[in-house]
Amino acid sequence: MQLRPILSSLSHHKLTASLLMLQVALTCAIVCNVVFMIANRVEQVTLPSGVDEAGLSMLNSESIDKSENRLARHAADLAGLRAVPGVTAAVAVDTLPLGRDESSYGTCASAEDLAKAIAARSMMRDGLCVQPAVYGGTQGEVGALGLHLIAGRDFRADEYVAGSDVHVAILSRALAEKLYPGKDALGQSVYAGGAKPIRVIGIVDTLLRPHLRAPEVNQYAMLFPMLPNDGEVTYLLRSAPQDRERVLRMAAEKLQQLSPERIIPASGMRTYAQMREAYFQRDTTMIGLLLASGFGLLFVTALGITGLANFWVQQRRRSIGIRRAIGATRGDTLRYFQTENFLIVSGGIALGTLLAFVLNAALMTQYELPRLPWHYLPIGALVLWGLGQLAVLGPALRAAAVPPVVATQSV
Known part of the structure; x- marks a missing residue:
């Protein structure tokens, strides 16, 4: 041609x-x-959240009784929720992966790095420290979320505290590798928000932040044995996927029976799949x-x-x-x-x-x-x-x- x-x-x-x-x-x-x-x-x-999403649902509860003992209220609520037919696990949490509400602390791998960051007035300077998302919840949070613990152990009952005075933490794999490159992070100490060391007792494979940022930091997260102590709390329920809607209705009814002086907004009753869909809408x-x-x-x-x-x-x-x-x-x-x-x-x-x-x-x-x-x-x-x-x-x-x-x- x-x-x-x-x-x-x-x-x-x-x-x-x-x-x-x-x-x-x-x-x-x-x-x-x-x-x-x-x-x-x-x-x-x-993006994988790191949690077993299929059977998760959650509901928000806001107490209008300012004088009640919140820790006792949460304990009574959880006991009632675990008695709901179909519920295999129930915990109180402060936030969830892709839940938007995020707490974070400037976190360093050593006291020396913390001192340098404080002197520079920047936790992020020279890559010495990072700012991971922090999750707090009641006992059983790791199991309820379905997190894959690849090293170490879960929190013990005596390690949970009502304030921020925590002594142990569980890190995501990405955060552990960032803070301790080429080393075993298990047993090391991190410095999160202060000069007091916090010992690393466990590492989970994947744990996404509540609010996504740059791809390289989206997996920087850690769990504290820090009990939610606010009037507004999120209860996380695990059940069979086909039971989630029924479990949510029965859980809301149970909470109202235990304490009528609370608000459970309809928008706060949702499955994890619905929350994820709303986040990425x-x-x-x-x-x-x-x-x-x-x-x-x-x-x-x-x-x-x-x-x-x-x-x-x-x-x-x-x-x-x-x-x-x-x-x-x-x-x-x-x-x-x-x-x-x-x-x-x-x-x-x-x-x-x-x-x-x-x-x-x-x-x-x-x-x-x-x-x-x-x-x-x-x-x-x-x-x-x-x-x-x-x-x-x-x-x-x-x-x-x-x-x-x-x-x-x-x-």
């Missing part, structure tokens, strides 16, 4: 070919970045919008390629007939239009590759999007090449069906 006739034909349609090439370039640049943004959103939405909506815009742009580009190819076939019917009359086969005609489309799309992809990085740089500046990985570009190129060949196939088949007798017709 000679490229010279194709290039000669394109040189006579510079404006039309250039406009289509520019459309392909813009499509390549936008679609590559859209797919990258979708991949980032999907990765975030599917904006992300899932954005994924849908990005998918719609990406497919819409590809569809418009395909229409442009098809429309232009149909126009050119109509214009070239006599020249196609002449080529057929002097020996060109249907396959030759089909390959002619496919090759012509391939050259135009390839030019658009080459320009689109540069535009993709320019657009990504703008997104990095305005929206803190990560740098576009290079492998998205060949994937985008393959998609556009395939789309171009499919879009031009119909007009090319019609061109191949032009009979040689058309060459004898007048212009």
